Amino acid sequence: MRLRLIQIDAFADRVFRGNPAAVMPLPSWLPDPVLQDIAEENNLSETAFYVADLPSDAGPPPKAEPPPDAEPPSADTPAYHLRWFTPAVEVDLCGHATLATAGQLFEDVHPEAGRILFWTRSGWLPVSRTDRDGELELDFPAGDLRPVPESDEVSAAAVTALGIDPEFRFQDTDLVYVLRDAAAVRAVVPDFTALARLPVRGAVVTAPSDTDGVDFVSRWFGAGAGAFEDPVTGSAHSQIAPYWAKRLGRPRLTARQLSARGGTLGCEVDGDRVRLRGTWRRYLDGTATIPEPIR
Known part of the structure; x- marks a missing residue:
């Protein structure tokens, strides 16, 4: 099996700065041990995997509008199921890999969209374009110290x-x-x-x-x-x-x-929300070869 692998430097104003994340679009979910093996092989702080099919428990998407200075959302906002893995574990929330994934989708798949929604282990996470070139805004749940x-x-x-x-x-x-x-x-x-x-x-x-x-x-x-x-x-x-x-x-x-x-x-x-803004830079486009049969 051959899968796309895109590496993006997130919260970065140029390549080799910020936090590198691997982004891997999937046609459907692979077994969790395989996802973990891929993340370990990539050896970055996070690998983001996403599919277009939403799980049955995703619930209705948020109705909140993006910030006033963001581009208006399209009538049909794209939505994806997103997961993040470190080389050791799956995590509940990751900012830089979400920014990287949204950047890849805006550039490759939805160039006309102003907003993308992700269903995650932390619920719905909207990402919007801003009025600054290359800048995106993440809408995350606020912490409670x-x-x-x-x-x-x-x-x-x-x-x-x-x-x-x-x-x-x-x-x-x-x-x-x-x-x-x-x-x-x-x-x-x-x-x-x-x-x-x-x-x-x-x-x-x-x-x-x-x-x-x-x-x-x-x-x-x-x-x-x-x-x-x-x-x-x-x-x-x-x-x-x-x-x-x-x-x-x-x-x-x-x-x-x-x-x-x-x-x-x-x-x-x-x-109860925190909006995080940052820019991203694309570093690598490649192909990962996964042995079959998938265990």
Whole structure:
């Protein structure tokens, strides 16, 4: 069996920046172990697989309109079933691979569409074009950070593994630590072996920015999910953007993830949703050969 494989750098203003994701359109779902093998072979933080057929439990698509400055949606908005796999596990939410998938679909399949819908393990996720060339906007569920006491054993172990002295400790999908400044975020050198033993997807360190035009910075470490340090993590920003919006007193912010590749995201908090904006660059178009019979 031969399958298309497209590699796209998401939240990137040029190739070799942002977060690379593999995008693989499928005629129908392959067995989960095969999807996991493909993701492991691709060896990127996420591989996105999608099919055109929606599951019976998808429910009605959201009625919300895209933002005012986005292109208007077509009368029949395209919809797909989307799943994401790291080299180790399937995940419930992924920002950069959703951005990459939408970019591939807008460019290759739906050049006239202004909006695409994805049914996922996190429900319906709309993606819209904006008025900026090449920029897309993801509509994600907002996180709900809960304070974590210093006595919490898992959190304390993560603090030790990260070698940090956080000002505040939170948890949602990931552990989240607010540090005193951007320099402290840059200085983190994690013990990935220790992090991988913890029963959490990942850990975020974040702080106010020290760069003009950027409001807050972060890094994300996901050894438990097989990702180690992720270059740019959309799902982490859906967790931390509401915190920074409240702390800084405005809903629309610019974030920078301080990985080696780096990436910039626009964040807008709107009730229980977070809209994440970013650009993408296509890097590779190829074909994957999958042995048959498919097990």
